[in-house]
Amino acid sequence: MANKRKGAAFGLTAGERVFEFVNTFILIVIGLMMLLPFLQMASKSFSGETAVLTGNVWFWPVDFQTGTYKYVLRESQFWSSLKVSVIVTILGTAGAMIITCLTAYPLSKTWLYGRKFFVFLFVFCMLFSGGMVPSYILMKAIGFVNTMKVLIIPGMLGIYNMILLKNFFEEIPEALEESAQLDGAGSLRTLISIVLPMSLPAIATIGLFYAVGYWDNYMTGLIYIQKPEYKPLQLYLYELVVETQHVDNAGNPKTMEALEDAALNTESIRSATIMLTCVPIMCVYPFLQKYFVKGLRVGSVKG
Amino acid sequence: MTVERRTMTLKEAKLSAKRSDRRQARYRLRRSLPLYVLLIPGLLMILVFHYLPMYGVVIGFKDYNIFAGANPIDAISVSPWVGLKFWNKLWIQSKFKQAITNTFIISAMKVVIGFPIPVILALMINEVRRTGTKRVLQTVMYLPHFISWVVVGALFMNLLGTSGIVNKIIVSMGGTTQKFFMDNKWFRWVLLLSSIWKESGWGTIVYLAAITGIDPALYEAARIDRANRFQQIWYVTLPGIAGTVVMMLILRLGGIMDAGFAQIQVMYNSTVYKSGDIIGTYVFREGLGKMNWSQGTIVGLFNSLINLILMFGGNYLSRRWTEKSIW
Helix, strand or coil: CCCHHHHHHHHCCHHHHHHHHHHHHHHHHHHHHHHHHHHHHHHHHCCCHHHHHCCCCCCCCCCCCCHHHHHHHHCHHHHHHHHHHHHHHHHHHHHHHHHHHHHHHHHCCCCCCCHHHHHHHHHHHHHCCCCHHHHHHHHHHCCCCCCCHHHHHHHHCCHHHHHHHHHHHHCCCHHHHHHHHHCCCCHHHHHHHHHHHHCHHHHHHHHHHHHHHHHHCCHHHHHHCCCHHHCCHHHHHHHHHHHCCCECCCCCECCHHHHHHHHHHHHHHHHHHHHHHHHHHHHHHHHHHHHHHHHHHHHHHCC | CHHHHHHHHHHHHHHHHHCCCHHHHHHHHHHHHHHHHHHHHHHHHHHHHHHHHHHHHHHHHECCCCCCCCCCCHHHHHCCECCCHHHHHHCCCHHHHHHHHHHHHHHHHHHHHHCHHHHHHHHHHHCCCCHHHHHHHHHHHHHHHHCCHHHHHHHHHHHHCCCCHHHHHHHHCCCCCCCCCCCCCCHHHHHHHHHHHHHHHHHHHHHHHHHHCCCHHHHHHHHHCCCCHHHHHHHHHHHHHHHHHHHHHHHHHHCCCCCCHHHHHHHCCHHHHHHHCCHHHHHHHHHHHCCCHHHHHHHHHHHHHHHHHHHHHHHHHHHHHHCCCCC
């Protein structure tokens, strides 16, 4: 719409010019507020220990060093957690895409026998849940606790994502699929060779949602994982962050030594770890932005 | 083109509904069979990970002992029924009442103050004409949504901690250091601020999508009538997205029972239970952490039931006001 109004760009009145300047200025300030916390953290991670502890670091590193990063990269728990997170994100996203596409496709067909019933069956899961304790007991019973399975498998069908994709599929003209079916293609074949290639923006969007969801998830790990070898990166980070609070979550004040330990070695090291966990997302996300804006628009307008 | 097709299929559907003879149904069923095969994995997923735990809520009405049976699920049937014992026990626990109160207060703050912000931001972003600037602004503002709550928690502790830069500014202006994360006076505002920071930019995406659907001729007409930019926003853009705003608000109200479990679990500590302990964190700590299985289940059930009522209520309102159903 901005483009359509460009025709009038030459006839801007003085008032409009002021409006535009002020508006853009405010938005840039807001945008900076979104970036500054990252910049502060990054500056701390590259600053010398004393500068950090005396609180002299603002938005640029003081006494530039990279020792903190080297320290983090030497931590074996960091690497093992990174490995868990990478495996979980890749396997989880791949599995989730398969199951989500397989589920969304039949439900996108208005003529599907019993469609309303099936859609409701899925939507009801968004409305009502058994809760944390029954889920825990289930995972315990099927032997998922303290394994990587619990991090991967239960997340492989996001109902909201599935419905988004279903709405997108509904927009695809059915005539195309019918011609493929006349040529003898089965429903799976039609899905793969006709529907999916036409849904790339939606697929990319949902793929990104799943990948970010898996990568950012610490709750599942917090609830189900105690063994250090299966702790994902975000859980490792959670433990680092919570460690610095003056009382633990069970409410016991921490001993002086524990506090000093945390303060001494972590302030800038923690910053470095945090920056490192953000790197993959910051690398991937800007490139996918054009897809997800498109994919979301078609999928969500129908609501 | 697509609109045409949709009305066609709708007509077809109506027609076929009228002639809903058995043959038609049998034809549809036969045509659906291959699609049912594709549905199997998805159905299995929800059966195991959603519907089985729903059966598990009976734990709340039993005195559940996880070691009673051959395995934890078997233990459910072995454990004795106790009826409403744990339900009644809930209401004499001040911590539970506190968690409910906090859930509602924090959610209400997030709705009342947090909800309008993406609408305003979307209107502002829409007024930026340079596409390059617009794109960069959007990229930056969507970014926090993709960052985990652990990182966001750490970023805010870093900024608002006792030695963080916010406190440094306060002190340099003559104030006293504030313990934002350990002070019941501040804690809810910290939660509100960080959730606004994380989700406001992302929230604009729906409204920006709705704005693209507004007929440009309306702006032409408004300009011919010498409407300035504020008037164009007020009389054209805002009414154009009003339906979407109402629908998002209803959806938001349906989510009121989750005041931000993943967020608060990272940010809170025992000094701010009074203002920040919500149902999610309460169940995690008291149910799972202390292994009060039955008690934790009943709290979860209470939470789910209220959620269900809110969602159905919200959908009913949505259908009446915007003629759109959420499902």
